[in-house]
Amino acid sequence: MTPDDRPEPARIPATRSLRELGPIGWVAARAGARTVRAKRFHLFDTIGQNKLLFLTFMPYAGVLLNWGKMSKRDKELVILRVGHLRNSEYELQQHKRLARSRGLDDATQALIFEGPDAEGLTERQRVLITATDEFVVTRSMSDETWSALSTHLDRKQLIEFCLLTAQYDGLAATLATLKVPLDFPD
Structure with a gap:
């Protein structure tokens, strides 16, 4: 080093x-x-x-x-995408490991990082990634994306999506600002 x-x-x-x-x-x-x-x-x-x-x-x-209404797998997809968008090594280090235990293998994680146009994603994954991207980058979501997300998530899950995405976006900012050290040497 x-x-x-x-x-x-x-x-x-x-x-x-x-x-x-x-x-x-x-x-x-x-x-x-x-x-x-x-x-x-x-x-x-x-x-x-x-x-x-x-x-x-x-x-x-x-x-x-x-807990909540969203699946743990969907939650990890959103968290990984937020960590990627915000370049939060701490979030990525923690959640790459957790995501594996929740059904997102390394190949799927690579597709999540590639973005919504990556070959091999399901339609649900594409919509979740697109919605996460818009929410984090624009602080909102287009009607078109909201409509697509609404075909995959019910009302309670839509609320949870917004709060989950905002939580991990804010946490990424906090980790970066405080310069919290990584927990693992990799």
Whole structure:
């Protein structure tokens, strides 16, 4: 690794301090690291320092990621596309792994990164990618794209799509701004 390849220092250093994270943040950071099979879970070690926001972030983020009306596979497609569009290495590093366990193999992930015109995507995947692209880039969605998305998602899923996409777009911005270090050396 050359000096130019080294990551920039975090703007808010991650901590493992019980005092800084509080008992819930401290436990969540350790449980998160164990869940992703990493030594540290830098996201929680960083944002956990704002205890009140972390306490509200955790359930909201957890519901968006693990429950709700959209399939976990569709959620991961959206998250991977947001991570790609925002060049969020942290999100991509975490969610490439998780997406594999949710049915998106490396070949499918490569198609997601290629974009909605990639050969081999299903119509549903094309529409989800197109909708994600428009939502992230324009902060809205054309009537045509909304109509196409509405053929694949019901009302509750459409609401969830918007909140999920916005959540991971905002998280990508937070990770980049705070310069949160990666959890894995790759």
